[in-house]
């Protein structure tokens with residue numbers, strides 16, 4: 033096939049360009065930028081879940097040596113826009129969730145700021161709060177759309193009749209827990225004003241988005257705001273949009289007339305920087321005697337906050353995964369007195385594919401079919417929702433290749449049939465998918481520098497994903513030069529704008545713009561440019577977007593061991609095979625896949641934010657009690673991919689790989705746990721008590 | 726209350742004034758501009774702040790600076806030699822891409838260096854079966870000994886591979 037940029041540097045497993053800086057700890061993260069005259073902010077958080085701040089006594093805090101200012105709703109500077117209630121900090125005395133910021137202390141040292149924050153006395157008028165997510169709530173509502181712009185509900189054919197007529201039926205409810213992104217680098221902002229110009233060192237997945245969101249809130253022109261972020265210590269979605277701390281830092285810096293640093297504590301992150309809603313998924317399926325699905329119905333209930341809506345698109349993967357003539361999907365929300373939910377790695381697909389892929393495993397068993405064979409039998413020829421052909425769809429190839437590598441062929445499907453020294457051993461499989469998209473709005477400038485090197489500039493982000501390396505590889509091929517001849521600059525709004533690193537769209541979006549800029553550069557200056565020659569490009573429209581359904585696919589295989597007497601569960605093997613278009617850098621790509629799978633394992637076995645409904649408070653709000661997988665939780669874990677040539681997704685042929693690794697992992701593990709024990713766990717996390725009841 | 730202390734950080738003797746509440750981590754990061762040790766939790770729960778403190782791995786967020794007057798500290802930055810050549814553990818992390826965002830990485834590397842010394846000295850871990858003989862660094866041993874260092878990017882399998890290589 034033609035059309036794709038020929039790969040020369042693309043496809044090489046180059047070492048990370050920022051690797052040395054990271055292993056020596058000299059890469060600079062947001063809170064680490066040296067800024068003269070820095071002051072330190074510690075927020076004061078609400079200790080009620082709903083009500084009003086009636087009085088704030090700041091006298092004791094203000095009396096402390098080193099305290100510069102105590103900000104409250106009464107004395108904080110006014111924002112130009114309070115349209116986004118999440119960002120409208122200290123603009124009213126209303127309390128909408130426990131942990132909301134209701135004050136702030138700025139001091140000369142972090143120790144003093146923290147001490148003083150504890151001395152601020154807040155009185156409240158409390159109102160009854162409601163934080164209980166239940167599927168039988170009378171006030172569930174249908175949002176206008178689900179994230180980012182999918183229809184809330186869909187319906188094809190006649191689901192009730194198809195279910196009634198089905199030879200094999202399933203009607204089960206699956207739930208996923210409340211999850212917090214917990215990137216290892218806490219969110220942090222340093223805000224400094226110079227007259228009307230604001231500089232923000234912020235830990236973000238998109239400096240351009242931060243600038244464009246925050247400027248109107250503060251009432252300054254975007255061109256007077258500069259956001260800088262060369263390195264991000266992980267984000268997984270929580271740094272995809274600005275959260276309250278960013279505005280608070282800027283507001284406080286304005287108020288005190290000095291640069292302010294705000295580093296969100298790990299505990300505060302559980303209230304202030306987003307999370308994934310818990311989901312309740314009722315899934316019904318019908319199949320004929322040969323194991324062909326006739327109906328798929330997914331009804332999702334989840335939460336949002338009372339002050340700002342975020343609707344996770346949990347049922348969306350059920351719209352395109354399997355063929356079935358009758359299909360319906362719905363999303364309903366409960367608006368609660370809880371913190372604002374947001375993006376977390378693979379919103380929609382991640383929780384949605386836990387329910388769907390566990391249900392598919394149950395259906396396969398009910399039809400007496402191997403779960404791989406069942407999936408192959410229900411492979412759609414076209415996108416079931418739109419009728420469009422897939423630009424490429426290699427789910428079956430991933431399942432087959434995974435089965436071969438994993439050693440699936442000799443599996444005895446009987447549950448609870450394999451015992452090894454007190455452990456019940458089982459294996460399971462699940463499919464994975466993620467949309468292959470791009471986000472408009474990026475531009476790239478290429479300049480021929482004095483040292484005869486090409487300077488490639490765009491405000492893109494590297495949150496560990498490898499952008500510093502991969503984008504440079506793309507630029508080298510786009511210009512037809514060596515990797516070593518290219519310099520890359522990213523992570524600064526002083527550079528041409530770039531779309532956010534989210535939705536696995538980064539490389540496809542920025543890379544397309546690099547290609548466009550390189551073409552413009554060569555058109556203008558040919559192969560022998562002179563110093564200072566410069567050309568820019570953007571992301572051209574892709575006419576194929578309207579004609580094809582574009583998704584990456586994968587297959588996840590798991591082997592688990594469950595201790596027969598205690599129910600302890602360990603994942604002894606995980607193996608993923610993915611079909612995600614062209615892989616730009618196999619070394620960093622592999623890290624993205626295994627990182628996603630590891631987070632999926634963590635979701636399957638450990639993660640769960642526990643809400644105390646009496647107080648509206650996440651009680652396990654630190655890394656000792658909110659368990660994320662540690663080294664000893666991960667045994668054998670492999671990621672592979674198949675060569676996939678997709679000439680339609682974009683001129684690079686890439687599909688995006690940051691999220692697909694987490695999709696389906698938890699289902700593969702729960703399916704393996706069922707195979708091991710005969711117990712079907714439909715509620716995450718898969719903890720030992722669930723095998724013992 | 727402030728106190729003046731002396732620390733040797735990556736071979737340099739330095740004086741620093743700290744609040745008596747200042748942790749060793751904050752003394753390094755905020756007062757001395759030494760930002761190789763990272764703050765992931767401030768509660769001894771993640772390992773990002775690990776350095777070699779008088780030769781042994783330690784979480785600096787759990788140490789008060791004033792209690793470590795005179796201490797010798799090696800950070801990930803100090804493990805590399807002055808000419809910019811990485812320490813063998815750092816080289817192995819690069820070779821195996823044992824990180825993504827890099828935020829846990831300086832702590833992982835200091836922890837790995839300290840852990841390899843512990844294993845060489847015959848210290849057993851929770852998964853060691855032979856408590857008297859030399860420690861055989863199996864993957865399970867490395868996983869166990871490195872489980873105080875969380876990596877949200879999920880680089881564990883690469884971290885184990887890197888440490889295996891460095892241990893050889």
Ligand code: FES
Nearest residue numbers: 767769771772786
């Ligand atoms: S910052 Fe010290 S252990 Fe987390």
Ligand code: FES
Nearest residue numbers: 825826876877878
């Ligand atoms: S590399 Fe990101 S947390 Fe370990």
